[in-house]
Amino acid sequence: MPVPNLTTVHYSPSFLTLTGIPGLEAVQHWIGIPFLLMYTAALLGNSILLATIWTECSLHQPMYILLAMLAATDLGLCTTIMPKMLGVFWFALRDIHFNACLTQMFFVHTFQATESGVLLAMAFDRFVAICKPLRHSAILSNHVLCTIGILLILRPTVLIVPSAFLIKRLRRYKSTVISHSYCEHMAIVKLAASDVRVNKVYGLFVAFTILGLDLVLITMSYLLIFRAVFQLPQRAARLKAVHTCAAHLCVFLEFYVLGFFSFLAHRFGHSVPPYVHILLSSLYLLVPPALNPIVYGVSTTAIRQRVQKMVGLNTKCP
Template sequence: MGFSNTSYLNPRTVILIGIPGLEHVQFWIGFPFFAVCLLALVGNTFLLIIIPTERTLHQPMYIFLAVLAATDLGLCISIAPKMLVIFWFASCSMAFDACLTQLFFIHALQGMESGILLAMAFDRYVAICDPLRHTSILTPSVLVKMVVVVAIRATILVGILPILLKRLQLFQSVVIVHSYCEHMAVVKLAAEDVRVNKSYGLFVAFAILGFDMMLVFLSYILIFRAVFRLPQREARLKAFNTCTAHIVVFLEFYILAFFSFFSHRFGHVSPYVHILLSTIYLLVPPALNPIVYGVKTKEIRRRVAQIFIFNTQH
């Protein structure tokens, strides 16, 4: 499907082509993506069932993990249905307003995920660097306020993106070279001056992802400094072990995020490589996060085993 030379004034619909250059195998690519989404849905649903019902998990880290699981579910629901419909049924058209709505939810949930990872890093910092005051600092009301601030920040900053796009009237094409509505992919359709859109998109990326990443790095510098000061090797290993799951989740999220972000704006990778990687970046962490925390947390492993044993006995 090629681009049209015609200009479009206030288009009501857009066309998502999926993965450019791989249209002939998109049907088959849909199956591994479906498997990843199914794994994410099942894994995060388990977390949302287990964490509220298991009293030993009523701690700040696992409360944040439950919020992360809800965010990951939202990401999968925002992306997967339309993407799989494109891959399997070649249903590529989408209302422009629906596209902007999808764009908002994808980027807002990304921003929330980044903020929750920062909150989890702060929890680990307090737990290791000031353990005696951990429960008095991270009280239930403080946890609620942190989650609310993360949600409001993402909603306000990302909410301006579709507003800025909506003010554009003239487009050189309505064909989005992507499998979902992503901000820069939509910006590139415009036949008008989009410097404000690009600049604000960069600002949002650095105000959320860049800011959070720097603070997470700072938290871990302080954490590692405190860990290496512990006199006993067993104490150092135990303290470090409480952080490993979060470190794995943090690295998978930010490495994929920034590779996708910079390749889209400044890189020269093939379009299908970029779109595959950006889709993997959004769908793989939600599938891996429950596995990482399930492997590292015996209470989660035990409850999952109980659920399966109960179901097999009935």
């Protein structure tokens, strides 16, 4: 008697299934509570930050305009994943249409790349403000800021759209169950029963082209900034210069440190339990949006004072 083939192959599945956090399914409804709190903090904090910058004419400067871009990106990033994630955790709404999954994947990685680009632009702003202060307004004019905003959207869109099409070409899947709490590129690619070497190589290319290049450029910017700061003759001037960079440094570190922990655990931590991978990648998308408004609200006097008296003030610029 021939041995039956127990391997099931799914051809062009219409729906995929999100497990949530594998290994913690029994308690993930409790995990949803701190996740919801972080999401609420991100919504409130970034919305207040955007409203503050919009209504206060004195904040219509490159540093704060870039901060508004960061807040808008954070809102998009956490909103892309949280509604569906909470649906999986609390209401067992695990099924997701294949095209909807690809759409979520696109926006997750696009907002990640956009955030990295905004942090690079903010590092450039600090470099110009400290190293070329007399030319700051000329270098970072409104036209330049608009161009930066357009490039921040175009760059990830152009690079990440092909990832979705490379997945669409895959027809055979060994499973339709994604061991993740949201749709992520490698989590989908791992389901395929076809040759996915092109998908993996292109995914690494995009990661290093965006996140890797941005990290190098940001690091170079701060090396030049610190060199200029330590050449200042007065201690008070040095402290003031460092203070202007403190908030951005905190945001930069929390974004990239969490990102690298998640990346290294996913790529090399084969002995790490799967739920650790999923928790790290989820926190990577939730913690920065929740903390960024607090970091800037505490460290930036102009924003803190404006938030305290924001209601009912004139919103028109002279």
